[in-house]
Amino acid sequence: MEPDHCALISTSINIENAYFGDIILPSVSSIGISLQVVTMGVVSRNWLYVKKFDGEPTNKNFQLIDEELPELQDGEFLAEAEYLSVDPYMRPYMSRFPVGSLMIGGQVAKIVESKNSKFPVGAKIFGQFGWRTHTVCNPEKSQSDKPYLLPDFGTLPASLALGVLGMPGNTAYFGFLELCSPKDGETVVVSGAAGAVGSIVGQIAKLKGCQVIGIAGSDDKCKWLKTLGFDHTINYKTENVLEALKKAAPKGIDCYFDNVGGTITESVMRLMNLYGRISVCGTISNYNSGPITVQDPQRDFVFKQLKMEGFIVSRWRDRWMEGILANLDWIKQGKLQYEETVTSGFDNMPKAFMNMLKGGNTGKAIVKVQ
């Protein structure tokens, strides 16, 4: 459940851009700065991040302030929030922002004033504006994740732009289909299955003809997942996850969409099949643990979007000679050198093997029979 977010809100008040990865977000560097603004602007109510997260968030981490907004300049609009999103990613992401920053997040908002013809009054938009009721924005000046007009949802509610028809829905759609490449008949496990992303991943997996196992934290959630078409569910709070997985996935697991990390993930990993694919979306299980200074390899794996793949070279059996001839060519051109550590005598095979395991060789360890 990772974000596509970032808003650049262009106002005349004192704003710093805290830059982190591809995230740009305004941080109000001091509170009460709206006193400097003299126009009769609209007042936005903003939730600030005023104390570093350490463990589970509490009310002390947040403070609500008023911010008086400036008059619109050409190209700008004023948007009023209708629905705001709260998502797991906010916990780890905010840890990287200085105290005093606006809480990050997306919202569905209605344009209530506009000096930009592409964003007319009355239009509904999605914007990465943060936890605030009103926003002045020049979309052309947004450096990334520009606000966009909602497409026609028909009779469906606009709030879905925060869920199945927004970031979480796209997280499921792309993160599962692109990275897991599910095939008809395969077994798929989803952790955090009753969440905004997991519940969609499981349904998409069913649409692709997979057997789907959802792991969630209550019987009610599991019951709901069954109504969505999940074949099996596991309540990790009351069941032994590994044993339950063994029963639910007798043919092993081909795809794992991971929202949680931790011990649930360890159990799933034990039952993965050859060429299994794991899409690591989040690591909720440890979002609330430890101070922000502690390095978390699982969290880093997501943020850095790393890809790790184990292999046995026989998978390229069909291209075997291609590799040999390429290396041979480089050797002949003097571009590739080799070294051999040769042990003589067939009787010395174990000795050569044991020596190689201890790092006694340089380059390839071989045994010459005679």
Added chain:
Amino acid sequence: MEPDHCALISTSINIENAYFGDIILPSVSSIGISLQVVTMGVVSRNWLYVKKFDGEPTNKNFQLIDEELPELQDGEFLAEAEYLSVDPYMRPYMSRFPVGSLMIGGQVAKIVESKNSKFPVGAKIFGQFGWRTHTVCNPEKSQSDKPYLLPDFGTLPASLALGVLGMPGNTAYFGFLELCSPKDGETVVVSGAAGAVGSIVGQIAKLKGCQVIGIAGSDDKCKWLKTLGFDHTINYKTENVLEALKKAAPKGIDCYFDNVGGTITESVMRLMNLYGRISVCGTISNYNSGPITVQDPQRDFVFKQLKMEGFIVSRWRDRWMEGILANLDWIKQGKLQYEETVTSGFDNMPKAFMNMLKGGNTGKAIVKVQ
């Protein structure tokens, strides 16, 4: 340093096929069985695996026996080993075979008798025949990893078919180029860099224009790596790997070719860049640890050839509407359901956020402003 191996040796003696993944290998189920063979065959000397590995291999794990080979049948040849390979993969792989099995491994052999016109007397071949001096083989009946005639190496020694022009060379070539996709100017780290595979990976990385850092276990090895063109080397036995990496890779690490796992890998992972690629070839650091019954996630990751990728959905920013419209279409067709957990009131943002982190939501957690 993973194998492409597997030989099916067709003899008339009592042989069982121990099947594991795509590995098929004969295991001599009892010793002394050659007594049953009455023809005047050639005698092969074979190293058997007679005691389960537990920790570092010792002489007690191995036993040398004689095996009298049968007369050739049509389609068969008799090959005499010239060079045999000892490789790290043999340690974990043999753990899966029953006691009494022939030690697995590849060899360069010369055809000394033949009833197969494609494998004439005098030809040199590579075969996955195991630790044995003589082999009777019908290549057409081999179920996988068939023996093959060596291509023309020019003046280079045939033993290279076990190294740079064989499995280790191909492991470097495919495992690095296919899974790491190195780009000009990127920083590449190789662990086990002075081994048969690692030393080739580093050189191929240089050929691709990368900055290359090799990690090895002695100053001599490091010195040798420098002569191969490695830009930086780290002796993990005498240096702090993390600190040394920080100095050698000031721009972070883009590709990591991992032969060892363990704490070296943990240090490398901390310095990986966005979209970093990790090719997990082996986990030598733990091959000698623990009895075979212990599950080793790193080892499993290689054997099962798993792929794990972290992501942030903004990487598909350019395809954003594609995802939204696909999900919208599924909803309209009644194929995709959604649920929202709605909290009312902007003042309740922190409460909704904290509740969601504790799993209090089903489906998407949102806040309705009014």
